[in-house]
Amino acid sequence: MTKFIVILLGLGVLANSAIAMGEKAIEVDANGDGLMTVDEVQAVYPDITAEVFAEVDTNNDGALDDAEMIMGQEKGLIPTPSDG
Numbered sequence: 001m002t003k004f005i006v007i008l009l010g011l012g013v014l015a016n017s018a019i020a021m022g023e024k025a026i027e028v029d030a031n032g033d034g035l036m037t038v039d040e041v042q043a044v045y046p047d048i049t050a051e052v053f054a055e056v057d058t059n060n061d062g063a064l065d066d067a068e069m070i071m072g073q074e075k076g077l078i079p080t081p082s083d084g
């Protein structure tokens with residue numbers, strides 16, 4: 001029974017962090033189309049240059065999807081919410 005509760009708590013932590021990432025993506029994605037253009041990114045992170053944006057935009061379609069955004073944050077190219 002205790003083990004079952006621990007598993008439930010673990011799932012809860014995972015779900016919360018996933019929701020937190022989703023909220024951040026929505027915040028940057030001003031028009032809600034699921035992609036973050038350079039204008040949308042710079043509105044939230046004015047320090048992101050076109051060069052940095054292009055580096056994060058690994059498939060070169062001119063916009064960042066959630067996977068590219070998370071990868072950019074993991075590389076330290078895009079500030080994460082915890083950076084303040």
Ligand SMILES: [Ca+2]
Pocket residue numbers: 029030031032033034035036037040
């Ligand atoms: Ca958008």
Ligand SMILES: [Ca+2]
Pocket residue numbers: 057058059060061062063064065068
């Ligand atoms: Ca892209």
